[in-house]
Amino acid sequence: MSAVASGSQGSREAQSLAASVKALTSMLEEPTKSTICASQLHATCVSIQNAIHSSPTVAAQVKLAKSWPQLLRAGIKFLTRKQSPTRFSAMVENLSRCRCNLDQPGIKELHSPTSLDSSLNNSELTQFTNIIHLRFSVHTVIDCIQLALYGQTKHKFRSEKSTTKPNEDQPWPQDPEDLLPFGPEDSVDGIELWAEGPGGYYMYKLATSLALYYHPFSRAMVRPPDYAFAMVRASKHLTGVMDFYDEDPSCAESQDLFEWPITVIFDYFQLLVNHDKFYAMMKATGNTISPVLARLSAILAALPAKDWITDTRVGIEVLSSFANNDLAGMRKRTAPIANTIRDPVYDAFAEMAMVRKGGCANTTCPNTSGTVYARLCSQCNVMRFCGEHCQKEAWKNPLFPHKVLCSKIAKLKEQLGKKAWAQLWTEDMTTAKFLAQPKRPMDTKNVEAIGRILTDIKAFKMALSDDIPWSSRT
Ligand SMILES: [Zn+2]
Ligand SMILES: [Zn+2]
Ligand SMILES: [Zn+2]
Numbered sequence: 459m460s461a462v463a464s465g466s467q468g469s470r471e472a473q474s475l476a477a478s479v480k481a482l483t484s485m486l487e488e489p490t491k492s493t494i495c496a497s498q499l500h501a502t503c504v505s506i507q508n509a510i511h512s513s514p515t516v517a518a519q520v521k522l523a524k525s526w527p528q529l530l531r532a533g534i535k536f537l538t539r540k541q542s543p544t545r546f547s548a549m550v551e552n553l554s555r556c557r558c559n560l561d562q563p564g565i566k567e568l569h570s571p572t573s574l575d576s577s578l579n580n581s582e583l584t585q586f587t588n589i590i591h592l593r594f595s596v597h598t599v600i601d602c603i604q605l606a607l608y609g610q611t612k613h614k615f616r617s618e619k620s621t622t623k624p625n626e627d628q629p630w631p632q633d634p635e636d637l638l639p640f641g642p643e644d645s646v647d648g649i650e651l652w653a654e655g656p657g658g659y660y661m662y663k664l665a666t667s668l669a670l671y672y673h674p675f676s677r678a679m680v681r682p683p684d685y686a687f688a689m690v691r692a693s694k695h696l697t698g699v700m701d702f703y704d705e706d707p708s709c710a711e712s713q714d715l716f717e718w719p720i721t722v723i724f725d726y727f728q729l730l731v732n733h734d735k736f737y738a739m740m741k742a743t744g745n746t747i748s749p750v751l752a753r754l755s756a757i758l759a760a761l762p763a764k765d766w767i768t769d770t771r772v773g774i775e776v777l778s779s780f781a782n783n784d785l786a787g788m789r790k791r792t793a794p795i796a797n798t799i800r801d802p803v804y805d806a807f808a809e810m811a812m813v814r815k816g817g818c819a820n821t822t823c824p825n826t827s828g829t830v831y832a833r834l835c836s837q838c839n840v841m842r843f844c845g846e847h848c849q850k851e852a853w854k855n856p857l858f859p860h861k862v863l864c865s866k867i868a869k870l871k872e873q874l875g876k877k878a879w880a881q882l883w884t885e886d887m888t889t890a891k892f893l894a895q896p897k898r899p900m901d902t903k904n905v906e907a908i909g910r911i912l913t914d915i916k917a918f919k920m921a922l923s924d925d926i927p928w929s930s931r932t
Contacts (some may be wrong), residue, residue: 461879475509478502479526487533489549495556496570498590503598510601516608517885523605525535530606530630533599537664538638538645546651552828554588593657600660604667606630609885611842612671612817612832634672643728650687659719662726669729673817680735682742688730688779689743692723693750700753710761720754721766724773731776732916740780748781803902806909807882807889810867813912814840814883820848821855821915835860838867839879863911866904873900 481502483494494502513519523530541549559567615633631637638645645668653661665687669676680688699719702709709715730736740747755774758767778784813819818832819841832842835849841860843849852860871879878898881887 471509474733475505478505479529482506482595482598483526483529483532485553485595486536489536489553492553493557494553495558495568496554496591496874497556497558499553499595500591501568503595506598507601510605515886520605520608520885523602524629526602527628527630528626529599530603531626531636533603534630534637535639537596537599537603537661538640538648540640540644541651543651550589550592554592556588561852590657593660596652597657599661600664604663607667607671610671611815612673623804634674637672638675642674645675646678646681646687646743650691653687653691656698658691659722662692663722666722666726666729670815676702676729676733680730680733680739682735682738685739685743685746690746692726693743693747695723696750696754700750700757703757710757717766720770723744724770727773737780740777741783744781744783748778751778751781752872802894802906802909804889806905806912807892809909809912810840811883811889814842816842818842818848819857819860819915820844820852822851823848836838837863838864839871840867857895858911858915863908866908866911869904870900870908874898 481494483500485494485499496830507703510519510522557567558565560569560570578764615631615637640648649661649665652658665675665679669679684690696719699716702715733739751774755771755778758774761767780788814834816832820843823844832844835841835843841852841864845851849860852858854861874882882892
């Protein structure tokens with residue numbers, strides 16, 4: 459295994475990693491019967507997190523996470539199981555307990571990780587600490603699931619099954635039922651149980667991964683008329699972060715308490731912007747979300763500039779424009795912030811990466827089931843179509859003929875060369891990293907044109923898929 463060093467220490471680590479994965483998996487499989495102590499669970503997850511973070515590349519991390527299909531299968535069930543709030547709290551209570559005899563050798567050490575407040579003694583290993591431990595386990599499971607789905611093409615479930623492996627060892631996910639065993643609707647309810655309270659923001663990381671990969675989940679996640687999970691609870695997490703900031707502004711330095719909750723929620727919001735109910739949702743929840751956004755905007759504007767802060771401020775302006783129904787003013791307000799980090803070439807590459815991972819690119823695609831595996835256009839190698847019908851229709855589309863875009867992208871592909879082009883779509887490559895490499899030969903005007911067309915198609919699709927007339931949206 460690439461993540462583990464060789465030698466005797468390496469094999470000991472590998473053994474303890476395997477044991478950790480096994481322990482976590484068995485808790486996830488039977489959470490109500492589990493007798494593992496919360497502190498032990500925490501130690502188990504620390505060893506899994508260490509293994510992930512010591513992997514040298516994202517591709518290696520993905521490979522490692524994918525090598526634990528049983529954990530992923532049990533994990534998704536654990537996190538998406540719909541149950542009554544009473545049963546849920548009983549399960550959480552069971553998992554936040556310590557039943558250890560602290561007098562036994564080696565056991566006490568396990569209960570005093572250095573990260574804990576040293577003033578806590580045995581009897582003060584409180585429920586609270588144990589709940590934090592449980593949350594850490596939940597975050598670890600989500601990290602594994604997110605990695606396993608990372609960079610996967612939408613709806614591309616595995617087709618090759620190994621005949622020598624039993625079912626539970628087959629790569630995850632095999633099919634929609636393997637991805638979401640309780641179905642999209644109930645899974646949203648299950649996820650929402652975990653989304654409440656401190657650390658609950660992490661469920662939006664899970665939701666983002668699932669929605670990017672599987673369209674039916676994305677659809678189930680956004681629920682009129684109150685949009686409780688999709689918008690209201692997400693914005694409550696932002697309010698929680700800001701309340702904390704008001705009490706102690708130094709928390710802005712903390713990734714854990716400040717940066718991560720905000721970026722997870724905004725990554726999720728960014729995904730929502732492409733949702734076909736986005737406009738309707740912003741109209742319905744505008745009054746709730748507007749003050750939250752305004753408050754966050756003021757806090758972030760006063761902090762030293764960082765890329766993630768700038769990104770978030772752009773996101774706030776976009777959302778506010780929708781929430782306040784002021785789309786005309788949007789570009790004017792986002793441009794001065796965005797210009798400090800963005801350029802049209804960057805946007806074009808980022809858009810291409812998004813489109814390439816997405817489903818059918820035909821704007822009039824009749825397929826709404828979302829369970830289609832779309833094929834890549836062999837010429838541009840970016841746009842996908844669910845079949846010949848869609849490819850033909852898109853080719854001659856009166857507004858956005860694929861014929862035009864296809865030749866522009868093909869030209870870029872040619873200029874960059876085979877090697878660089880292939881590199882663009884690998885798991886380890888981000889747009890920023892690609893563009894930071896030594897100058898690539900490309901026609902910048904052509905790239906900007908690609909970006910403009912892709913952005914227009916996105917806006918058009920968004921307008922089409924809602925019941926809002928196109929004219930009122932510009
Ligand atoms: Zn214990
Ligand atoms: Zn199609
Ligand atoms: Zn093409």
